[in-house]
Structure formats: structure tokens, C-alpha cells
Amino acid sequence: MATRQNIESVLIEKRVFSPPPTFAARARLKQSEREALQQRAASDYEGFWADLARQHLAWLKPFTQTLDQANAPNYRWFADGELNVSANCLDRHLAERADKPAIVFEGEPGDTRSLSYRELLAEVSRLANALRSLGLQAGDRVVIYMPLVPEAIVAMHACARIGAVHSVVFGGFSAISLKDRIEDAGARLLITADGGWRGGQIVELKSAADKALSLGCPTIEHSVVLRRTGQEIPMQPGRDLWWHELVPSQSPVCKPTPVGAEHPLFLLYTSGSTGSPKGIQHASAGYLLGAKLTSEWVFDLRDDDVFWCTADVGWVTGHSYVAYGPLAAGATLVMYEGAPMFPDGGRFWQTCQAHGVTIFYTAPTAIRALMKLGDAIPQAYDLSKIRLLGTVGEPINPEAWVWYHRVIGREQCPIVDTWWQTETGAIMISPLPGITATKPGSCTQPLPGINVDIVDDNGVAVTAPDAGGYLVIKKPWPSMLRTIWGDNDRYLSTYWEKFQGRYYVAGDSAHRDADGYYWIMGRIDDVLNVAGHRLGTMEIESALVAHPKVAEAAVVGQQHEIKGESVFAYVVLNGARPAGADATALSDELRRWVAEQLGAIAKPDTIRFADNLPKTRSGKIMRRLLRSIARNEPITQDLSTLENPAIIEQLRGEAAIESNPRRSR
Numbered sequence: 211m212a213t214r215q216n217i218e219s220v221l222i223e224k225r226v227f228s229p230p231p232t233f234a235a236r237a238r239l240k241q242s243e244r245e246a247l248q249q250r251a252a253s254d255y256e257g258f259w260a261d262l263a264r265q266h267l268a269w270l271k272p273f274t275q276t277l278d279q280a281n282a283p284n285y286r287w288f289a290d291g292e293l294n295v296s297a298n299c300l301d302r303h304l305a306e307r308a309d310k311p312a313i314v315f316e317g318e319p320g321d322t323r324s325l326s327y328r329e330l331l332a333e334v335s336r337l338a339n340a341l342r343s344l345g346l347q348a349g350d351r352v353v354i355y356m357p358l359v360p361e362a363i364v365a366m367h368a369c370a371r372i373g374a375v376h377s378v379v380f381g382g383f384s385a386i387s388l389k390d391r392i393e394d395a396g397a398r399l400l401i402t403a404d405g406g407w408r409g410g411q412i413v414e415l416k417s418a419a420d421k422a423l424s425l426g427c428p429t430i431e432h433s434v435v436l437r438r439t440g441q442e443i444p445m446q447p448g449r450d451l452w453w454h455e456l457v458p459s460q461s462p463v464c465k466p467t468p469v470g471a472e473h474p475l476f477l478l479y480t481s482g483s484t485g486s487p488k489g490i491q492h493a494s495a496g497y498l499l500g501a502k503l504t505s506e507w508v509f510d511l512r513d514d515d516v517f518w519c520t521a522d523v524g525w526v527t528g529h530s531y532v533a534y535g536p537l538a539a540g541a542t543l544v545m546y547e548g549a550p551m552f553p554d555g556g557r558f559w560q561t562c563q564a565h566g567v568t569i570f571y572t573a574p575t576a577i578r579a580l581m582k583l584g585d586a587i588p589q590a591y592d593l594s595k596i597r598l599l600g601t602v603g604e605p606i607n608p609e610a611w612v613w614y615h616r617v618i619g620r621e622q623c624p625i626v627d628t629w630w631q632t633e634t635g636a637i638m639i640s641p642l643p644g645i646t647a648t649k650p651g652s653c654t655q656p657l658p659g660i661n662v663d664i665v666d667d668n669g670v671a672v673t674a675p676d677a678g679g680y681l682v683i684k685k686p687w688p689s690m691l692r693t694i695w696g697d698n699d700r701y702l703s704t705y706w707e708k709f710q711g712r713y714y715v716a717g718d719s720a721h722r723d724a725d726g727y728y729w730i731m732g733r734i735d736d737v738l739n740v741a742g743h744r745l746g747t748m749e750i751e752s753a754l755v756a757h758p759k760v761a762e763a764a765v766v767g768q769q770h771e772i773k774g775e776s777v778f779a780y781v782v783l784n785g786a787r788p789a790g791a792d793a794t795a796l797s798d799e800l801r802r803w804v805a806e807q808l809g810a811i812a813k814p815d816t817i818r819f820a821d822n823l824p825k826t827r828s829g830k831i832m833r834r835l836l837r838s839i840a841r842n843e844p845i846t847q848d849l850s851t852l853e854n855p856a857i858i859e860q861l862r863g864e865a866a867i868e869s870n871p872r873r874s875r
């Protein structure tokens with residue numbers, strides 16, 4: 211479906227948007243520089259990356275080896291060098307911009323706070339000292355489960371400062387998801403908060419954390435709890451420590467621990483097509499290099515910019531373009547805690563106006579939701595300072611692109627549609643805003659040094675324009691994932707097996723037009739992209755079958771006007787198939803159940819009960835068929851192997867309609 215949508219899009223929206231001349235004239239990266247970079251990467255790939263790593267990162271011990279391929283595809287970059295990521299983002303700015311705001315924060319209730327680079331460094335150092343006082347050492351894992359407040363960034367950097375490995379768990383995930391991630395990581399410490407604000411409500415983080423710890427998590431020794439909402443919460447003596455009792459008394463000076471370039475900086479769990487979420491493991495130097503370079507190249511960051519990436523730090527976008535890249539680049543970033551529509555649809559634009567945002571980066575799902583509210587809302591705010599717009603997370607439909615360009619960008623701002631993944635660490639395919647002419651719906655071309663291609667099932671490059679295939683990356687790059695935490699075999703099989711280790715397989719399909727522009731068509735595996743967030747169908751199915759009444763479940767994606775995709779679940783019960791009010795009640799119960807198991811984002815929008823699921827002779831669920839039914843598409847699959855063809859009616863939901871007396875024959 212995504213394929214057809216995109217191809218149709220090309221037909222609908224053929225306009226090409228050149229960078230505005232005034233933007234191009236001032237851009238950090240000009241065409242001649244891009245060409246020089248591309249030539250250097252083509253003629254001396256390792257030299258290209260080594261130069262950039264020396265120019266952009268502050269090393270405590272210089273590296274002598276650039277790329278180590280001895281254990282490919284477990285690549286290592288700059289491996290004999292040492293550095294500290296937090297020092298690269300904070301200490302190194304003290305000479306030039308100590309008093310420049312690093313973070314301008316706005317809470318959902320309207321409270322605001324600004325932290326200069328000097329203040330942020332002091333806060334990070336205090337927490338780092340506190341972590342050391344709790345006995346944490348380099349390599350220990352710390353899980354961070356927090357609202358989107360400056361302390362979340364402080365926590366990430368405090369870990370980096372002492373070489374501890376953080377794993378941020380999005381605050382919207384349930385207690386059970388939190389527990390699974392804590393246990394997989396073997397974390398010693400949990401950093402959380404009493405709660406956070408979202409949509410005028412309190413997100414009960416501490417109670418979810420308590421539940422997670424009560425279910426297991428034997429490796430956790432302490433949890434550090436930030437007071438954010440101020441509501442009463444129970445504290446377990448000995449285990450739970452208030453941030454405000456532990457941190458302020460610490461010294462604001464903390465010597466950063468030098469770590470090897472390959473030392474893991476963080477784990478971030480993300481959904482795959484099978485099994486439980488995988489802990490994507492990133493290294494220190496290569497990751498930071500990717501985040502910093504792309505912040506400068508793609509977002510054209512300069513000292514007077516105010517950069518707002520709306521992502522939560524629970525996702526990779528919030529790692530690379532909130533917590534690390536912009537700070538490494540010395541930028542001022544805006545951070546907003548709450549829901550985009552609270553108290554009304556003007557919140558984003560009001561925030562842009564209030565803080566003088568110059569660069570705004572968000573997801574297509576948010577753009578579509580805001581577009582639906584009409585032009586008058588954004589037009590009521592002064593958005594004239596915005597000079598660059600970006601999108602990430604899923605393909606953007608041309609209608610939303612054009613609206614974003616016209617209404618938010620006043621037809622004066624380039625739009626960078628950035629393709630990348632948790633695994634790639636940094637943006638891989640994107641326009642360069644002062645150089646690339648953009649086409650609505652295309653992420654355009656790979657960045658210098660990134661070798662992307664489209665191949666067929668046999669790994670042969672697809673060269674015909676507009677022919678689809680697997681999106682692959684042909685050479686290792688510094689910010690790539692290093693492995694899956696605790697499961698290197700899964701790393702090898704998920705990303706490298708398909709083409710015998712020659713190419714990294716992104717899991718997306720794509721096509722390239724006659725101008726060499728890339729168009730992402732969507733996931734090829736059983737991963738859904740709901741509101742820009744990855745969800746594995748398997749995870750949701752496992753959650754459903756964990757319910758005592760459920761015998762079997764199959765989950766597919768259905769198109770959704772705002773979220774891009776929504777979760778559609780077919781469910782077979784242990785007992786009889788419910789109808790009418792019983793079906794509605796059970797449907798609600800199962801939706802709540804999934805939210806409790808995984809988090810509200812995984813809640814199915816639709817649940818359809820059936821007597822059984824369509825299967826192939828080998829017993830595999832016919833997912834393509836289920837997808838066609840969910841999407842009301844014509845069924846093109848061969849149904850001859852189906853045991854009970856009447857099931858199709860049920861799956862379509864027609865049985866219910868037939869039982870409606872007014873329609874019965």
C-alpha cells in the first residue's frame with residue numbers, strides 16, 4: 211500500500227523546490243564542499259572519516275586505526291582512541307559559550323527554565339558524582355524512565371560522563387515493558403520521576419516503576435526519583451532516593467572518565483519483526499561523530515540558532531537530535547514536556563514564537579494532525595524566525611509536506627525529510643538544505659560518505675528508475691549500531707544474513723527515481739510504523755495471547771489518516787466468538803490489556819473476532835490476506851489452500867452485518 215501511495219504521490223506532486231537563494235548563500239555546506247566531501251569519501255573512505263573524527267571530536271587519546279574489519283560485520287571505528295562524550299558536548303563549549311543557553315525548557319503547565327552550558331555541565335557533574343557515590347562504574351547499565359524535562363538529558367550525560375551505559379525507556383511504555391528492558395540490560399540503577407505532565411494529566415512514572423521493580427528486576431540496587439509533579443508517591447527506604455536530596459549537595463566538578471571509542475554509550479530498545487524488543491547498542495565516538503556532523507550538515511546549525519526537535523528522549527531521534535548532536539554542535543535547544551495539542555492546537559506554534567525557534571524538526575504524524583486543524587491556528591502566531599523545517603519517522607505524504615512548506619515555512623524554508631533508524635544512529639539520507647532541490651515525499655539523496663543502494667532479492671542492484679527493492683547500506687559507517695545487547699547472533703541474522711554480510715539490510719523498501727532521488731516505501735518486515743513509532747506485530751500478538759480468553763491473534767497495520775498506520779488485530783478466543791455488546795466490551799478489555807502489557811501506543815484501534823485465522827498449509831498465518839482485508843483492498847492472494855473460505859466473510863466483519871435484521875434476506 212505504501213508503495214502505491216508513494217508512486218501516486220509522485221504523480222500528484224511533481225514540483226521541485228530549490229533552496230531559497232538567501233538560505234543557500236549562508237548555508238554551512240555549499241555545493242563545492244559537498245562535492246569535495248563526496249570525492250574524498252569515494253577515493254579514500256577511511257581517510258574521509260578519520261579526518262572528520264579528528265576535526266569534530268575532542269580526543270583524550272588520539273586514535274591511530276580508523277576502521278577495524280577483523281570481525282566484520284561487527285565493525286569497530288577509531289578503536290584505539292579515547293574520549294568522553296559528555297565532555298565533547300559540554301566542557302568543550304566552556305571557552306566560547308559558557309553562558310549561552312544550552313536548553314530552553316517549557317513544561318506542559320507553562321513553567322519555563324533555561325540552562326546555560328555552564329549550568330548544564332554543573333548539573334551533569336553533580337549527578338555524575340552522585341552516581342559514583344552509589345558505586346556506579348564504567349560499563350554499568352542505568353535505565354532512565356523520565357518525562358521530557360532537562361533532567362532526562364542531565365541523566366544521560368551523567369552516565370556518559372562516568373562511562374555508564376544508559377538505556378532510556380520511553381515514559382509511555384508500561385511497567386511490564388520497563389521491567390523487560392531493565393532485566394535484559396541488567397541495570398543496576400533506575401532514574402525516574404514522580405510523574406510527568408501530558409495532556410493535562412499526570413503520567414504516573416513512579417508507580418509504573420514500582421510495579422516494574424515488584425515484578426522482578428533483581429539487578430536494580432537503587433532508584434533515583436526526580437520530583438516533577440509533586441504528587442504524593444511512596445518511597446521505599448534504602449532503595450529509593452530523591453534526586454533533590456542526593457544531587458544538590460554534590461560537587462559541581464566531575465572529571466570525565468576517558469572511555470575507548472568503542473565503549474557502549476547507550477542501549478535503546480526497538481521492535482523487530484520477531485521476538486522481544488532488541489537492545490540496539492551504540493558505541494561512543496562513532497555515534498557522536500554521526501550525531502554532530504548531521505546536526506551541522508542537515509540542520510545547518512549556527513551559533514544564533516534555536517533548534518527544536520520535538521522528539522522524546524525515549525526514541526532515537528531524541529538521543530541524536532536532542533541529547534547529543536545539537537549539544538556537541540554548541541546549539542541552543544528547545545525542549546517541551548507535554549502533548550502537542552495541550553491546551554489547544556496552537557501549543558507548538560506558540561512555543562516556536564515564545565522561544566524564537568529557528569529550526570523545527572518533527573514527525574509527519576504531528577504535521578498531519580496539526581494540518582487538520584486548519585491554517586488559522588498557526589497563522590495566529592509569529593513563525594517568522596523559522597528558517598528550516600525537518601521531518602522524520604515515516605514517509606511524509608506530499609499533501610502534508612506542501613502544507614508544512616506553505617503554512618509553517620511561509621514558502622521560504624527548505625524542508626529536510628530525513629531517513630534514518632535507531633540502528634543507523636544518525637541521519638543517512640536527507641536533503642542538504644542549502645544545496646538539494648527537494649521533492650515532496652522524497653528523502654532525496656544519501657549524505658556524503660553514506661553508501662546506500664537498492665537491491666533485489668539476490669542482492670543485485672536495481673538500476674531501472676522507480677523499480678522497488680531492498681534499501682541497503684553498502685559500507686560500514688561510524689554511527690552504526692555495534693550489536694544487539696546480549697544477542698550478537700540476532701544482530702547478524704537481522705541485519706546481515708540476507709546478503710551474506712555484504713550489505714546492511716535496513717528493513718525498508720525503496721525506489722529511486724530518474725534523478726537518483728530515494729523514495730522510502732515502508733517496512734518490508736512485520737514491523738508497523740504507528741505515529742512514527744516502530745511496533746513489532748509479534749509483540750502485540752504475544753501481549754494479546756497472554757490474555758486468558760485469547761487463543762490466537764494476528765496483528766497487521768491499517769492505513770490511518772493521522773498516525774500513518776494503526777494497529778488492527780484479529781483475535782480468536784478460547785470460547786465462542788462474541789457478538790454485539792459482548793464483542794464491544796471484550797474489545798475494550800483487550801485494548802486496555804495491551805496498553806497495560808506494552809504501553810498505550812501499542813493499543814489496537816480495531817479488534818475483529820473470528821472463529822479461526824486463515825493459514826497456509828504449513829500453518830503460517832496468511833498475513834498479506836489479513837492486511838488486504840484490514841485495508842479494504844481487493845484480495846489477490848490464492849485462497850485455494852484456505853480450509854474454511856467462509857472465514858473471509860467473518861474476517862471482513864461481514865458476518866456481523868449479515869446478522870443485522872434490516873439487511874438480512
Ligand code: WTA
Nearest residue numbers: 602603604605627628629630631632718730
Ligand atoms: C521509518 C526513527 C520514510 C523507516 C529515526 C525506518 C522513515 C524506521 C523516515 C526507523 C523518512 C524513518 N521517510 N520512512 N524520513 N524516517 N522512517 O528506528 O521505516 O524509530 O526504517 O528511527 O522509520 O524507525 P526508528
